[in-house]
Amino acid sequence: MSSPFNQRANSALVNIPLQDALQAATGKFANQRAHAFESTAAPLALRAKAREIRRKTFDEIDKHLETLFTNLQNLGVHVHSAPDADSAKRIVLEIARKHNVETVVKSKSMASEEIHLNQALEAAGITPYETDLGEWILQLANETPSHLVAPAIHKTLKQVQDLFRAKVDPNAGSDPQELTSIAREKLRTEFLRAGMGISGVNFAVAESGTLCLVTNEGNGRLVTTLPKVHVAIMGFEKVVPTLRDTLTLLSVLPRSATGQKLTSYFTMLTGPRRENEADGPDEVHLLLLDGGRSRHLGTPFQEAFHCIRCGACQNACPVFQTVGGHTYDSVYGGPIGSILSPMLRGLEVSGELPAASSLCGACMDACPVFVDIPRMLLEMREARTVKKNNALMERFSFRMLGMVMRKPFVWETGFKLGSVFSRFLNAKVAAWLPGPLGAWAQGRELPRIAKKSFRTRWREKKRRGVDSSSAANGVSQADSPDAIIEKTHHALELAHGLSHGHIDCPDGPLPEINVPDTVVRFATEFEAVANPALQPSSIDDIREYVLNMAAKWKEYPVAISDGLPVEVAGWLMEEGFDVISPSIDGDNRDAIARCGIGITGCDWAIAETGSIVLRSGPGHPRLHSLLPETHLALVPANNILPHISSLGPELESIFKQEEGHSASCVNIITGPSRSADIALTLIKGVHGPRDVFAIIVPDVLIARSQ
Ligand code: SF4
Secondary structure (H helix, E strand, C coil), X not given: CCCHHHHHHHHHHCCHHHHHHHHHHHHHHHHHHHHHHHHCCCHHHHHHHHHHHHHHHHHCXXXXXXXXXXXXXXXXXXXXXXXXXXXXXXXXXXXXXXXXXXXXXXXXXXXHHHCCHHHHHHHCXXXXXXXXXHHHXXXXXXXXXXXXXXXXXXXXXXXXXXXXXXXXXXXXXXXHHHXXXXXXXXXXXXXXXXXXXXXXXXXXXXXXXXXXXXXXCCHHHHHCCCCCEEEEEECHHHEECCHHHHHHHHHHHXXXXXXXXXXXXXXXXXXXCCCCCCCCCCEEEEEEECCCCHHHCCCXXXXXXXXXXXXXXXXXXXXXXXXXXXXXXXXXXXXXXXXXXXXXXXXXXXXXXXXXXXXXXXXXXXXXXXXXXXXXXXXXXXXXXXXXXXXXXXXHHHHHHHHHHHCHHHHHHHHHHHHHHHXXXXXXXXXXXXXXXXXXXXXXXXXXXXXXXXXXXXXXXXXXXXXXXXXXXXXXCCCCHHHHHHHHHHHHHHHCXXXXXXXXXXXXXXXXXXXXXXXXXXXXXXXXXXXXXXXXXXXXXXXXXXXXXXXXXXCCCEEECCCCCCCCHHHHHHCCCCEECCCCCCCCHHHHHCCCEEEECCCEEECCCCEEEEECECCECHHHHCCXXXXXEEEEHHHEECCHHHHHHHHHHHHCHHHCCCCCEEEEECCXXXXXXXXXXXXXXXXXXXXXXXXXXXXHHHHHHC
16 A cells, blocks of 8 residues: 555645655756855855754754743743743743733744644633744645645645635736735734744854844744734754854855845844844743654754755655645645654654655755765664564565676576566566565656666677776876866856765865955945945935935935944935834834834945845844835945855844944844745735945045035
């Protein structure tokens, strides 16, 4: 009888819309990923460094966890630990009851999926809203995610439209932009009134107690800013020792996941809202979920915890590409899921998953931190075989094979017989055979055995006098040394070192791309992700630009942060605009939500990615760059840093405990809020601003305006 996995796979194989969606999505992601590393100076070295960080973290995971907890508690974060799903759910419900929470907004969290938190909340009379567009679609459809970063990858546009018509708006059209706007409007109301926000964690930085989220839509920022209580749920594998390590991992995660240099938002949360900050949660909880993890520390499967959940192995896997995520019947599908699921749920429940692999190694090639998935799949298979203790047939077969392979004469005779036999036995015929051979042949091609073995052809070549050492290396004698070097160089360039994982981590700092002029590079990169940046030559240029932009949102108020490099509020008030300044009394959320534009300064910018970095603080609300339809940033030219890594020392000065943790939140913003969760169509303005603009203000104009 066919196994449950095979039954699900068979259904997936005949599901034509699913097959189309899978091919389109996995192909697109894999292609984008292949190009994303071209924008780094040394892709292999970067990935080797990322791998080293993950490996070293687990050498002292206990120490890093202790540091993390101490720092979180010093910041006023409540730290909980849950050995299993039931205790995790109990803790979340207790927090919710204490604050009389009626609705919860959630940003994507695999750990909360793992414990089926939504069902527990609903049973307790609390309404959870998934706010990631893909997750919300699945909540409406009562389905589970099928991909780590694109949860609704399996849904076609028509299916989403039908769902919206049935559950949200009977007049919903078929335009992904329109469907996204419906979701934005519906969920904006829930964000503004929710009593609690629940999120996952991408990285938890031990040295500073910072919880980091990597998102594109802006829902992660809203979930962790608007509700008065924020609960973050994670497993211990999310711990990263330092802020600088985190920036290295950030350089590989979005590239591997969606092919972006950076996602729209990288949010670093360090404790609850400070007294002098206008917004952010008053109470923050971190819930550490064990859920079966700790029993695998120190085992051959510990390496699975190095995974940073980018989903690249899923896109690269021929099995996943063919059967999709739901076939794995687990939160974690695909190659890494075939290891994680049996680890967390037990071999009895998910033991057939490690067999769902061709062991081609594409997963490890794609993995940004070189997790050795094929090795663990093999070890997991072995563990299952030993556990089953009923693999007599398997043991007998391998013993026979071993005997044959040790005797060249028997092997060659068997090969010749097999070659003749295989001419008559094709897959269709074999599928009718009884027993394991028939089951194996179902759905597989049966390769025909070559007429001549390798050894026979080798002997023939030798007799003809071909240089055996060249032939063995696959090198034609016609190739000159230069041609060979050129060929090798080209192959490496093509592969970006993706075909093996054996490069050593380089000593010292990683090579960086050359950024001779930070302003020019920032302007180029900003235009690529958002809009052309204004490079003014006079204060009047800035005035004209700001007033023209505000005029586009004439009927709406303008939210303006304090301490801009050029004070623009006066110009706007002179022209009759309703200007909303940072509140010292609450977060002013309803007023800011009505704004057409939010105007902020910029603490730092990053040239290589076109990113704007904003830290929260007095006069610098998080919501000004988040709730209005458009965000305009005034970027001081001398605050533009060349690389992501250049931000490390700046973050340390903000977040390190001895510095007094002066900000509760820092956001790296790279372009507008975006999603491709509906039929892979890129839509801007899902939950955050639909557009982002920048004015690069040179020092001379800053001095002149003061
Ligand atoms: S195993 Fe590697 S490729 Fe797969 S999701 Fe994890 S980090 Fe990404």
